[in-house]
Amino acid sequence: MSNIARKKIIRDYYSQRAKDYDRQKQRTWKSSSGFGIDVTRQLLRALRGHTGKRVLEVGVGSGRNALPIMEEIKPWLVGVDLSKEMLKVAKTKTANFAESIDLVLGDADHLPFADNAFDAAVIMSTMHYFGSPPHVLRKLQKTLRRKGVLVYGDVSEHKSDDNEFLETLEKTLSKAHVGYYKPSEMRKLLETSGFNVSKSRTLAYRKSYQALIEDKGCYFGVKPEAxxxxxxxxxxxxxxxYALTSAELTLYYTIIVAAKSNNVPE
Ligand SMILES: C[S@@+](CC[C@H](N)C(=O)[O-])C[C@H]1O[C@@H](n2cnc3c(N)ncnc32)[C@H](O)[C@@H]1O
Incomplete structure (x- = not known):
């Protein structure tokens, strides 16, 4: 599939999903077996000291991270996303911070920012849509100033999943998905893209099949039987x-904090 065709699928998916997105995420992230508070806490901790500084969030979506960042850290934030509908939700949610947040329709593959433009970059739950994560990371590396902070978070494969189970599962549910990484693979990719990893944590959480079908499969006309x-x-x-039962499984979310290194990416 061409890059353009894939991005159209992603845009269409999120234009339909935007109105449901926060509710769907809350159901898993804030449930008793959820992990959302933990992820947000780590994100905010990594951005401590960035008050008034320039932070870029790629794939800002509905502003689920942007809002706590604005409330707690108070940086000048630029949020980029492919989906106009997701940006509309983010705009409403962050209206109190309108003077210090810019929400821009754009593509991570073609970030229009100058070198050294940002003090920190955030990329949460979005990398698995990119055709070339190394390309995006190299661009982000240049966009960050010296020692600038990168916070990455995404669903990851189990470290021993050598049968690509999660990939097969995800591709059964979603036509927008490109690929997940194992935590060690992502750390390596960050290192070869010109970052020094300082923290990496993988959190396990339970997700019901029903929720997976509602969040993804439903938008692509996937039959639950498949x-x-x-x-x-x-x-x-x-x-x-993945601790599979008849109704749910365990998924993993990896959050990595890294800093721009002096090494020029390969
Ligand atoms: C799962 S949502 C995550 C949103 C937000 N980061 C969060 O954690 O809630 C993925 C977002 O990435 C956006 N996205 C996907 N590919 C993109 C690209 N190439 N450039 C910019 N945004 C992209 C989608 O439109 C969607 O809003």
Whole structure:
């Protein structure tokens, strides 16, 4: 599939999903088995000291991270996203901070910013849509000033998932998805893209099949039977890695904090 065709699919997906997005995320992230508070806490901790500084969020979406960043850190924030509808939600949500936040329709593959323009960059739950994460990271590396901070977060594969179970599962549910990384693979990619990793944490959380179908499959006309057939065919070791039951599984979210290094990316 061409890059342009994939981005159209992503845009269409999020234009339909924008009105449901925060509710869907809250259901998993803020549930008793959720991990949302932990992720937000780590994000804010990484951005401590950035009051009045320039922060870029790529894939700002509905402003789910931008709002706590504005409330707690108070930087000047630029949020870029492919979806106009997601940006509208973010704009409403962050209206109290309108003077210090710019929400821009744009593409991570073509960031229009000068070198050294930002003190920090945030990229949460978005990397798995990029055709070339190394390309985006190299550009972000240049966009950051010396020792600038990068906060990355995304769903990750189980470290022993060598059968690509999560990829197969995700591609059964979503036509927008490109690829997940194992935590170690992402750390390596960051290092070769000109960053020094200072923190990396992977959090486990439970997600119901029902929620996966509602959040993803429904928007792509996926029949639940196709999804459940895949779950049933899963081998024993994969079942253990993701703790599959008849109704839910364990997923993993990795958050990595890194700083721009002096090394020029390969
Ligand atoms: C799962 S949402 C995450 C939103 C937000 N970061 C959060 O954590 O809630 C992914 C977002 O990435 C955006 N996105 C996907 N590909 C993009 C690209 N190439 N450039 C900019 N935004 C992109 C989507 O439109 C969507 O709003």
């Amino acid at each position: 999804f459940y057939a895949l779950v049933q065919e899963t081998d024993i070791s994969t079942r253990k890695h």
